[in-house]
Amino acid sequence: MASIKAIINGKSITAESGMTILQAARANGIHIPTLCDHPALSPFGACRICLVEAEKNPKLLTSCTTPITEGMIVHTNTPRVIEARKAVLELILVRHPLECFSCASNGKCELQDVAYELGVKDSRFADPGDTNTSHKLEDANPFYVRDLNKCILCGRCVRVCEEHAIYHAIDFQGRGIHTSIQPPVGSPIEESDCVFCGQCVQVCPVGALFEKTAAGQGRPWDLEKVKTVCSYCGVGCELEVNVNKKTGKIANVTTNYSSPTALNKGRSCVKGRFAWQFVHSEDRLTTPLIREGDTFRKASWDEALSLVAEKLGEVKTKHGSDALGFFSSARCTNEENYLMQRLAREVMGTNNVDHCAHL
Amino acid sequence: MALYRAHVLICHGTGCASGGAPKVLEAFKEELAKKGLEKEILVIATGCHGMCEFGPIVVVYPEGTFYSQVKPSDVAEIVEEHLYKGRIVTRLLYKEPLSAQKVCHYKDIPFYGKQHRIVLSNCGYINPDNIDEYISRDGYQALGKCLVEMTPAAVIDEMKKSGLRGRGGGGFPTGMKWGFCAASPGDKKYVICNADEGDPGAFMDRSILEGDPHAVIEGMMIGGYAMGADEGYIYCRAEYPLAIKRLQTAIKNATEYGLLGEDILGTGFNFTLHIKEGAGAFVCGEETALMASIEGQRGMPRARPPFPAVKGLWGKPTNINNVETWANVPRIIVQGAECFAAMGTEKSKGTKVFALTGKVKNTGLVEVPMGITIREIVFEIGGGIIGDKKFKAVQIGGPSGGCLVDEHLDLAVDYESLTAAGAIMGSGGLVVLDEGNCMVDTAKFFLEFTQRESCGKCVPCREGTKKMLDILTRITEGKGVPEDIDRLLYLGNQIKDASLCALGGTAPNPVLTTLKYFRHEYEAHIFDKKCPAGVCQSLLRYSINTEKCIGCTKCARNCPVSCISGKVKEPHVIDQDKCIKCGACMDNCPVGAVVKG
């Protein structure tokens, strides 16, 4: 990669050829606020929050789409730039409901962040009745809720569906103020091509898309991310399990598009993202059980383990090692499978150990 | 080709066609057959003559007699008198509005006298469905010249020398644009004709496509040759079914003649052409949105760079010009760049086609040399203001443009002068406004259009034009507040500065220019709650002049909400709280006692 020299805010920087102004600024520790930009998605240039000025260029430029060029002199904080950003932000806030208090995205809302950064509390242009109320809350499926009244039309969901899920289940529809993000005309999300991988939910910068099951499970600042691998198919998607530090329970599961270790590159499917509630299911086994006639009774670990050891030993003594069979599990870890076959081979003396590889 | 003693050209432009031209043509064929003249006289359906106000138009050659507003019932007389006996039917001649004199010949009509028809030279003169007629008027000669005698670089040089600039609105030098695309590396390139004409009231491109489709096709092929493109798309709005039909016929005929397809004229040059019908979204006239639409995606503009010349349709280098630009190309090649460059001003060469509408006597399509004054267009070609009212402004450039006023009447029209005055050349919409037009209402009309057509992608255009429209609406409803003018100025400037594409970037122009020249009208609405032009309904007040009222009760009887009271033969009074400002009282008053204001 050829290297480029430029100046941002009076500071000499180097960037790789092909980088946008935004990427170059970030690489050099210079912050430019953004909304429609997302590192995993193609640049879109829609929200206009990232506008900057470049000398010799009469127009304001979106830093997310404009390539940085040799010798470019960029200013990210001139009065003209700040004014344009404020105007744009206040235009978004004309219709955006300011109900942050109850919003699922409070604390991780990027619109909030930009407003805070620019010192904007509300919109100079908002008139009574401007707040968006025209869309009904869409919550027919068990995975996510669409609250289009909060949508800022950044197009991230459209792009992630197109570029990562590769479904293009949704797109912009309508024009002007009636523009909205929809599946093809006439069909609800549930009957569209959407496969509920939830990637749109993850990249939504505001509260227009939120996980149904995450509601009430913890504010963003309550959550701690634990990096792990999905428990379903063999792809081995890297997931982040977000645990509420207060309750010790899982609040939701997300992915990380920027993780260098993620074989899935941040992608996910409906199971990986949404099918985790079984962990906290009411009917989880919590104590060892020992059969008594047609029912089970609770037992201590000590009692149960003794019984297991005793009975396995008994079968071995009475009928020989090969009268025992061990079913291991492709759901368990390598370590556990390893131990299972050692239990069978080394401890009990049989090769009758298998798992469901073929099922 | 058979020889005929006379040709009857019947305009089949959209205006004339909807005015009954096809029936007139039928009638001619019938009458001529009755008289046994069908072998002597040829009847031709042509493209637009431009004088749409006076259609259907029939021109009889060789003498060029110009009949206007011809009905099927007039045809027998024209055949009997003119074509059989050689006597002109005076009553059907065009009446010149200024002098009120009948004008016999096409060339003597002032509407045409000031025009300089290059792009429109074939429109109304040839049968657009007959390729032979195009060829007989030097058609495809330019293509032959390019393929056989000129290198691609020489063609581009010629375009540069001509000084032709994009007629779609931006005015970018065409030769330079071609040069970029030609220099862009890639073994596959495209040329596109932007025929997504969407400005309200504009029909320049439509008339060219309907009247002379081969000129556009030939221009595109020359461009394809110059830039190394072997495939082209004409992106035409689906609302132009006639233009699409004519293009389809033209492409079919040109292909049959070996003028399109492989190894054209035996030179090894290949070129195929597709028509893509657009769904009528205004924003698809923006070139990146247009390409997205051809690719089957939603028509939404994207940021440039990369420019289409580098990464265009399907990611390949692409050149987009509009209909009028392409139609100029063959003429420049045939007549030479110098000839073209001899017309116009220093930086704007050649001619420009305008759709002249609004409050002028002659509305229609006009082609004028660059550098002509607004006065000449409005008062000479347009014949002045209807009802001889007072000229107020012209709105040039449609929803992206701005208004020009009295002081600009002698402005020589070219790209630079218009931009300097706050308007733009645009694609050529020219609306004449008189004292009866409210400028706030006019600005609102254009804002409504841009808001409705905003693709919704970028915030300033989507949200900003809506907010400006809200403010304009409340001003026209008498609910404006003093800060609204500053808000409009602020929002207008921010939207211009921050929008993604030209649609948003120019959307505030109608507001900003009317504020510049007619701020007092805004103030009248806001502070005095009055619409000086008497247009904004909410601000109207009907009252009865008691001096004049004769108490005939007609007003009261015609009032739909019964808000007028008064005894017979005594002055009547309007209850302002109940009045819905429909104007019925004013229309019915026999003595003019009802006043509006």
Added chain:
Amino acid sequence: MTGLGETLGSGAMTNDFESIKSADTILIIGSNTTENHPVIGSFIKERKRKGNCTLIVCDPRKIEMAKYADVYIRQKSGSDVVLLNGLMHVILRENLYASDFIEKNVNNFEKLKETMSKYTPQYVSEITGVSPELIEDAARAYAKGPNSAIFYTMGITQHLNGTDNVRTVANLALLCGMLGRPGTGVNPLRGQNNVQGACDTGCLPEVIPGYQKVTLPATQQKVKELWGSDLPATPGLSVVEMMHAAGEGKIKGMYIMGENSMVTEPDSDHVRHALKKLDFLVVQDIFLTETAEFAHVVLPAASWGEKDGTFTNTCRAVQRVRKAVDSPGEARPDWEILLAVGKRLGASWNDMNSPETIFNAIGRIAPAYAGITYARLEGGALPWPCPTCEHPGTPILYTTGFPRGKADFSPCDWVKPDEWPTEEYPFIATTGRILYHYHSGSMTRRSSTGEFIKEMYIEVNPADATALNVKDGEQIKVTSRRGEVSGSVKITDRVPAGTVFLPFHFSETSANILTSAKIDPYSKTPGFKVNAVKLEKTV
């Protein structure tokens, strides 16, 4: 697995996900990738959309991937060997094979040519129902490459002749030299998160960790050295065989960990009978599953998210899984339970007291894992073989040749599936997974996904639906020689006429009541994909 190991030397996916980006031709056979491996499906679709990639999809069901295919082949269920042999016939006939590669790397070429000679497109067409032209198109596209990759899953393996299917896939790749480079490969997509790891770590009856055969003296010696015990020298029984043996009273005690055999194994009625007959059954699981109901002792285990360890994914990449939350009640991680049971039965196992120490023990016995440590895994996944701590891992196998020096062609003739439609059972029932559920459904049916698809349905072709006079949503009964299930009809042309599809995630209406416990003689895999059945409308 067996088929691939025998032909190439290893039974795992040869290439990694990155490799998809370089594939010029992708052949998918018997894999509903977008539903069963959605993220890999997205990688393949992404590759296809970038252009210059030919996609060949072979599947009796018109799966989503078929929409994007340049060549879509709808072969009859159970005719894969014929189809693939047909491709090889065309490649041989038109001289499109990689002769240099074969000469250097593969034995048994003459035998292959001989076997393939009868599989003319015409002959293949008669059995598969695929037009000869499509067979030729697919053959040419695959051979052209220059880099062609094959992906398959259970649609290939879950047949009584599954091993033959896999051998045949490998034959095709060898014939065209489509191995050892980015964009090529024979890629079986593993169905479960750690099925690769369970195999790698020796939960197979014939091999110990690292695929070392129990019958070899070298293996036995190694076990003696490392574990200090004698390794039984005869291969054990597979899952299905153990269940048979239990039914016959030969197996008396069983230890089932994390497995719901009642739902996932074929011939559920037989499984019930076998489990009931056991003297002693321990089930260790997170729920009281249908299988646990038969247990004498049930041990509560920690679930995913509650324990540390490693999984090995479908492309052999070892990755860390981490504990995020505590287990409910007294539930314990499986490793902890197994350590306790082993110790109570006399094992010393003093070197193992945590997932990390257990993992290190795996590395000591399985050479492919020797270079992998928890510390290294912090930096990301490592694909085995990774024999030393300096080794970067092996994303693509066979870049420099085959483990045994040369690979072998194992040409196979087609054998008509055991269960082929008859007059009494005129339909083929095929079972599988759907996007929203997983295996026995014990996890997905307790999550949001369970609310979305609540019950079993039966996919029926519109033509068959008309003939049976059933409408969408009406109930039908599917009967095989082993049992019957009922479910609501979903009319769709995803299934060809004469075939029905049943998802098997629903224990109350288990599709595996229909399936046969007959297994492939080599891989021990049951033939879930071809079952002769009859259909009746229920009133």
